[in-house]
Amino acid sequence: MNIKKELWKEIDNRKEQLIDLCCQLIKMPTENPPGEMEDITEFICKYLEKFGVENKVHRPKPNKPNIVAKYGNEKGKKLIFNGHADVVPAGDLSKWDFDPYCGKVKDGKILGRGTSDMKAGLGGVIFVMGLLAEKKIPLDGQMFLTVVPDEEISGELGTKWIVENNIVTGDACVVAEPTGYDNCEVGQRGTLWVNLKAEGTSAHGSLSPYVGDNAIEKLIKVLEGIKCLTKLHGEYEGEVKEVIKESKIAAKECLNKPGVENIIDHVTVNIGQIKGGTKTNMVPDSAQADVDIRIPLGVSTQRVIDNIDKVIEDLNLKGITYTYSWRSEPNNVSINSEIVKAVKRNTKDVLGIDISATYQWASSDARYFRSAGIPTIQYGPANTEGIHSYNETVDVKDVINAAKVYAGMVLDMLVYD
Ligand SMILES: [Zn+2]
Known part of the structure; x- marks a missing residue:
């Protein structure tokens, strides 16, 4: 599809803009606890408004802002993207080789708390949504973005709340949590x-x-x-x-303990x-x-x-x-579902590789979407070493590729030939 190739080219042309957006998000410390989320919420809403993306902030409680943004045609299918804007605390600052909230780029990596988990994935989705709206790409369906404030402290007033109160419903969902470029998460333990x-x-x-x-x-x-x-x-x-079977092989490789x-x-x-x-x-x-x-x-x-x-x-x-x-409860999505096929197809086209689909040993907000019957995957850029630890980073090239994959998935799922 030509429109996809054009969009990917445009992402390449504007990669500085995308990386700058991610750096801006990193510079806002949203450690949870305490979870001061108003500044970042205002920043994201303003960014989306610049491109005319409709958005609304829902607050189940003061300082628990949930952004729901949408773009496209409300009559068609609905594809949700989800991300959390809170991060875990930086912890002992003497263990960092750089300021965790510097949001700088060095040696092809963005540095800082929340780069991998998960402001780079979130930045990618925000950027793609802005780009689609700016280019006025016509969609037969609707793209949603939900940005939640409290994933790191259980998600009760974030994803759980927006799903259980039907603030967002959809036909499929992508959570931009860190999985690494070559893997997508299709299930998790309870x-x-x-x-x-x-x-x-x-x-x-x-x-x-x-x-x-x-x-x-x-x-x-x-x-x-x-x-x-x-x-x-x-x-x-x-x-x-x-x-x-595939998940066990991946766990063994990643964790390397008998x-x-x-x-x-x-x-x-x-x-x-x-x-x-x-x-x-x-x-x-x-x-x-x-x-x-x-x-x-x-x-x-x-x-x-x-x-x-x-x-x-x-x-x-x-x-x-x-x-x-x-x-x-433990939860999963069928690897034969449309959303899994879409991420596999687009990663193959962008990266030239067949990515794996695995179950994760921990859990995330994906479970709330799955328990509402929405087929959900997780896919996002990551360097796993620094997540919930020190010296967190993400590779610039992974951020750009992930944004292309998100854009490709929107077009595959929401533009009908
Ligand atoms: Zn996360």
């Missing part, structure tokens, strides 16, 4: 965050174990017991089996926090632990909960209770 509590009876420390009931010792038994959850795994067939590929198809358990007791010479009457359980496709959160119940029952201990603060 999550269960469990707070375990043990209650005991206090006594003088010198009398233990004959008098009193030690809550810490009971909690340790339960924590040992729930390690058996890591044996739970999914059974797969058809395309899911294929993607699982057995690490099991994170793709097995439950994993991390005891993240523990506290209990009052003083060394007292038998503790309370203890608690926070546990992060990740759940692969083919295993439900209910199955994990049933297993936790069984562990506690089999131990036959009194005073053990638990609650969960985050519960989400």
Whole structure:
């Protein structure tokens, strides 16, 4: 399609403009917490308005601005692009080789917190939307952009809120989260965050174990017991089996630790926090632990909960209770869906390679779109080393190519021959 080639040429011609937009986004520190999002929201809205892109800011609460921008013909199909404008804190500044909010380009890389996760991907989508509007490219359908303020702190007042309140609906969705140029994410594990509590009876420390009931010792038994959850795994067939296989290979290559590929198809358990007791010479009457359980496709959160119940029952201990603060199911999109085909076709044309489609071991806002029945992928530029760590960067060439892929997908999905 000629229009696509022209648009790609135009992206090349204006690459400085695209990279400058990404640098501007990096220069605005949007660390979450605290999540001061108003300045960046105003900046993005003004940028879009310059090209006549219609947009509206929705606030479920003060300082939780969600931008919904649209371009095209509302009668046709709807393709959503989504990105978060918040970033994780820079942390210990002495561990950075550069100012995390410098937003400078050096040796073919943009430097700074949020370059890979995910202001470069977001910048690419904003740029493409502006370009389509400026060139008045006619679409048979509608392109949406949703920019959310709180992905790094769970997405409750961002993507979850806009999806559950039907502020945006669509036929497919692309989340511009960092996947690297040669991979797209087509599924992710579920999550269960469990707070375990043990209650005991206090006594003088010198009398233990004959008098009193030690809550810490009971909690340790339960924590040992729930390690058996890591044996739970999914059974797969058809395309899911294929993607699982490919994802395990990718995980092994990326993480390079013996057995690490099991994170793709097995439950994993991390005891993240523990506290209990009052003083060394007292038998503790309370203890608690926070546990992060990740759940692969083919295993439900209910199955994990049933297993936790069984562990506690089999131990036959009194005073053990638990609650969960985050519960989400594993989710995926078919690799035969139109959106997956569109990203594969366009990356092939832009980069000349067949990209992989894999399941990720963590989770993201993609789950909210998928749980609303919207086929969703993640694709975005990334250098994985610095994400949620120090010295975060993104390669300039990856940003330009990703923008071309986004533009190509809009034309493939929303311009009908
Ligand atoms: Zn992210």
